[in-house]
Amino acid sequence: MDWQPLILTFQLAFVVTVLLFFISLPLSYWLVNTKSRLKPIIETLVSMPLVLPPTVLGFYFLIAFSPGNAFGAWLNEALGLKLVFSFTGLVIASLIYSLPFMVHPLQSGLANLPRSLTEASSLMGKSSLSTLYNVLLPNMKASLLTGVVLAFAHTVGEFGVVLMIGGNIPGQTKVASIAIYDEVEAMNYAAAHMYSIILFVLTFCILLIVYLINGGYIKKIWT
Amino acid sequence: MIHLDIQKRLQSAEGEMNLHIKCDIQQGQFITLYGESGVGKTSTLRMLAGLMQPDAGQIIVNNKSWFDQDKKINIKSQLRNIGFVFQDYALFPNMTVKENLHYATGKRDKSAIAQVIDIVELGELQDRKPDTLSGGQKQRVALARAVVQQPEILLLDEPLSALDLSKRLKLQDYLLKIHSEFKLTTLLISHDIAEIIKLSDQVFVLEKGQIKRSGSPEQIFINTEISGKFKFIGEVLQIQKEDIIYVITVLIQNNIVKVIGQESEIRDLHIGDKVMVASKAFNPLIYKIE
Missing domain, CATH: 2.40.50 (OB fold (Dihydrolipoamide Acetyltransferase, E2P))
Structure with a gap:
């Protein structure tokens, strides 16, 4: 069996999760604290990938990043970035596609902490960054874990976006979900089974661990 | 000295209210704000602390302007050096009692920590997390945490209201000890007349967003014609x-x-x-x- 699609899948999920964490943290902090009128619009945009078919997203990425049009050509010439049918393109598409799965838990985690914690910390002369790092984040570990795991698992499970913008290049864009589709089309059910069962077991285990930890069943290792 | 002259439009249960507080407070005094709920006591403390912005007026503390609407001055709450005891304690759940105190002092002088721990008798609780403490213990930690940062002003937002009587009396004693030790200018919100008489030098009686009367607790609450023993x-x-x-x-x-x-x-x-x-x-x- 070819392990490459699985390795690529987890590489993609790892890179996307790490980047998403650092993008989503300031974004959700802003969403919780802002009084801006733009807030509902930004919230809507963040949540769109939840309901929009992934193929729609993939389709527009394909059009936008295609070297055949101005923006894609500029990216290619000025920055040397080829985003269509490449790993980098997959990462960027997945960032947007998995954004709500990271932002929503972080946002609700931050919003659920009593305001007085932030206020007390700032009255002690601490900067917002120090308050976030020392007071807020340590008290919303469950939300952090949920966000990280959901974003990871969701990136592992994506198909439509990848198919549209990534295609099926081994070692580049052929992730596990695409490989399964590929093997089924080729009537190679045994290989399809292998990929499927591995993904099935892994995602089951990851989510189970989250629920065990957040449900307080494994309290000792998480306090 | 604190000079306070602030206005703020507030939404209260009985509709809109214009909070207008004007007073001068001497260095080292223990002041109590007394009044029914919804007259603007907490809002006054929050504006002094910089957690809420007044619509107009000025706040001058020890000749420094903290807020001045006309000059567009509004010092951030981080720079005001205020010790605030919140109604819900606001202890950081991820830190032990000791860590809470150390976090509050930050890079500043930590010399007060041992002394304060001693005064409010937190010695045995130092390594416990706030979740494992009782209400009265949490309150002591909150008080200690506000004092160790050696603030210019200590603000107490009804810190004793949730406690039963014996705990309350004990905490009043701690407050008195701390006040005589550190001479912090203190503003307390309280409904309890006995407590006010015991603790404060001066009382401001708030009604509908304004200070209606002020004076010593005896002047406010006790008929001075009686000179009982x-x-x-x-x-x-x-x-x-x-x-x-x-x-x-x-x-x-x-x-x-x-x-x-x-x-x-x-x-x-x-x-x-x-x-x-x-x-x-x-x-x-x-x-x-x-």
Whole structure:
């Protein structure tokens, strides 16, 4: 069996999760604290990938990043970035596609902490960054874990976006979900089974661990 | 010295209210804000702390302008150096008692920590997390945490209201000790007259967003014509007629006391009234009980 699609899948999920964490943290902090009128619009945009078919997203990425049009050509010439049918393109598409799965838990985690914690910390002369790092984040570990795991698992499970913008290049864009589709089309059910069962077991285990930890069943290792 | 002259439009339960607080507070004084809920006591503290922005006016503390609407000055709460004890304690759940105190002092002088821990008797609780503490213990930690940063002003937002009487009395003693030790200018919100008389130098009575009266607790709450030797504040529990006199049952702290009164004395008295019980000519007996 070819392990490459699985390795690529987890590489993609790892890179996307790490980047998403650092993008989503300031974004959700802003969403919780802002009084801006733009807030509902930004919230809507963040949540769109939840309901929009992934193929729609993939389709527009394909059009936008295609070297055949101005923006894609500029990216290619000025920055040397080829985003269509490449790993980098997959990462960027997945960032947007998995954004709500990271932002929503972080946002609700931050919003659920009593305001007085932030206020007390700032009255002690601490900067917002120090308050976030020392007071807020340590008290919303469950939300952090949920966000990280959901974003990871969701990136592992994506198909439509990848198919549209990534295609099926081994070692580049052929992730596990695409490989399964590929093997089924080729009537190679045994290989399809292998990929499927591995993904099935892994995602089951990851989510189970989250629920065990957040449900307080494994309290000792998480306090 | 604190000079406060601030205005803020607030939404209260009875509609819109214009909060307008104007007062001067001397260095090192213990001030109590007294008044019904919704008259703007907490908002006043929050504006002083920089957690809420006044619509107009100015706040000057020790000749420094903290807020001035006309000059567009608004010093951030981080730079005001205020110790604030919140109603919900606001202890950081991820830190132990000791860590809470160390976080509060930050890079500043930590010399007060040991002394404060001693005063409020936190020695044995130092390594516990806030979740494992009782309400009274949490309150002591919150008080200690506000004091160790050696603030210019100490603000106490009804810190004692959630505690039962014996804990409350103990905490009042801690507050007195801390006040005499650190001489912090202190603003307390309280509804408890006995507590106010025990603790404060001056009382501001707030009504509908304004300071209606101010003065020493005795001036505000006690009729100064009576110069009794024993004076206690209590609450009327019961008024009973017995032959030609009346027996008034009064709750003084956690003791029930029966006082005899004449018809003329009980005329304006109702159950639930706050009263002062005073006595002049008698010879008290003292017994050691502990």
